[in-house]
Amino acid sequence: MADETYVVVGGGLAGGKAAEILREEGFDGEIVLVTAEDRPPYERPVLSKGFLLGSDPVESAYVHEASWWDAHDITVRTRTTATGLRLDDRLVELADGTTLGYDKLLLATGSWPRRLDVPGADLDGVLYLRTMPEAERIKGILDAGGPLVIIGAGWIGLEVAAAARTHDVPVTILETADLPLQRVLGDRVAEVFAALHRKHGVDLRLGTGVAEIRGDAGVTSVVTTDGDEIPAAAVVVGIGATPQCEWALAAGLAGEGGIDTDASMRTSDPAVWAAGDIAAAEKPRLGRRVRVEHWAMANDSGPVAARSMLGQDVTYDKLPFFYTDQYDLGMEYVGAVSDPATADVVVRGNADPSAGPLAFHAFWLDDGIVGAAMHVNMWDDGLEPLKALVGTRVDPARLADTDVPLTDLATG
Structure with a gap:
């Protein structure tokens, strides 16, 4: 394979780990990694967690220090944007009008924040959190005191809020839904996050949207759909993300929204793989295709794709996983349910922030079968017993009983 060229498009964790594994597994051909950013690959969770809290330097997000890529003979082409594919010719089209040939291609372009569309959304100080420069700008706002x-009470919005309140910055969250994280967790567990943020002084306004952002050169206030005007030194928008793969789908790859892959991350084209946020991957254990925009997907699917590109018999059948840290809440979640709003939710432990330290498990059941499970601050039990329960039938009454060990719960 010394005369082959493998191209990786995407400078996030999935692309960076894939390039690393290609070399680690002995690929001695040319590797070219293309990234639209001005720096080598890095991962995103540090930006909304440790960096904004002040516990981690922004540099800790890099997959490897800059010199590592040269030392491993990997060409990193920064400030380079892919705009199209010619599948029959095995060419990646670039924004500057040139093309890049490949023998095998990995697409790991990630997702991009949805933009806010209201008057004033283009003012200086309306910020999004996806890149290092954006995180640095938000950190400056927090340091200045707000x-x-x-706008938006999803994971990004809540993590930024927690970091801001840790810095004693006044925070108002506007969310059009009835609860934060409602579409992800369902009402029962979403209520925990609402209570948690209010306990820490967040002005959480639910069922409320944005009518206008005001200011001259920069933001000075936000006007809600209720007509209230809220002072603001800055606005952070977290209203979801869009997978960056339209150009690849337009070239003929199968998929809708994301790029369809099999369990080895191979797409409908035999020379193209996809990983990370954009990949809608077959999950044999779940019996369906799943696309997940979380750290674990990038961290784990990139290496699987790399090994598959090398001809190894590999599958990515890990359960979806994500985590968050907000104030004194540390949470891990594993599994997936098609609709958290209709699933039966069972909670065991203390899920009331006003009743003492949070420490509980939550389970989402479809017809008595555990589809997903999470723990909050239950570190002694850890994640493994929860993974073992996903896909099993349980007795809900025993599941809610803290006297019944997690390991004794499965009934079939």
Whole structure:
């Protein structure tokens, strides 16, 4: 394979780990990694967690230090954007009008924040959190004392809010849904996050949207759909993300929204793989295709794709996983349910922030079968017993009983 060229498009964790594994597994051909950013690959969770909290330097997000890529003979082409594919010719089209040939191609372009569409959304100080420069700008706002308005009570919005309140910055969150994380967790567990943030002084306004952002050169206030005007030194928008793969789908790869892959991350084209946020991967254990925009997907699917590119018999059948840290809440979640709003939710332990330290498990059941499970601050039990329960039938009454060990719960 010394005369072959493998191209990786995407400078996030999935692309960076894939390039690393290609070399680690002995590939001695040319590797070219293309990234639209001005720096080598890095991962995203540090940006909304440790960096904004002040516990981790922004540099800790890099997959490897800059010199590592040269030392491993991997060409990293920064400030280079892919715009199209010619599958029959095995060419990646670039924004500057040139093309890049490949023998095998990995697409790991990730997702991009959805943009806010209201008057004033283009003012200086309306910020999104996806890149290092954006994180550095938000950190500067926190250090200056705010006040901060956050639009959207998803993971990004809540993690930024927690970091801001840790810095004693006044925070208002505007969310059009009835609860934060409602579409992800369902009402029962979403209520925990609402209570948690209010306990820490967040002005959480639910069922409320944005009518306008005001300011001259920069943001000075946000006007809600209720007509209230809220002072703001900056606005952080977290209203979801869009997978960056339209150009690849337009070239003929199968998929809708994301790029369809099999369990080895191979797409409908035999020379193209996909990993990370954009990959809608077959999950044999779940019996369906799943696309997940979380760290674990990037961290794990990139290496699987790399090994598959090398001809190894590999599958990515790990359960979807994500985590968050907000104030004194540390959470891990594993599994997937098609609709958290209709699943039966069972909670065991203390899920009331006003009743003492949070420490509980939560389970989402479809017809008595555990589809997903999470723990909050239950570190002694850890994640493994929860993984073992996903896909099993349980007795809900025993599941809620803290006297019944997790290991004794499965009934079939």
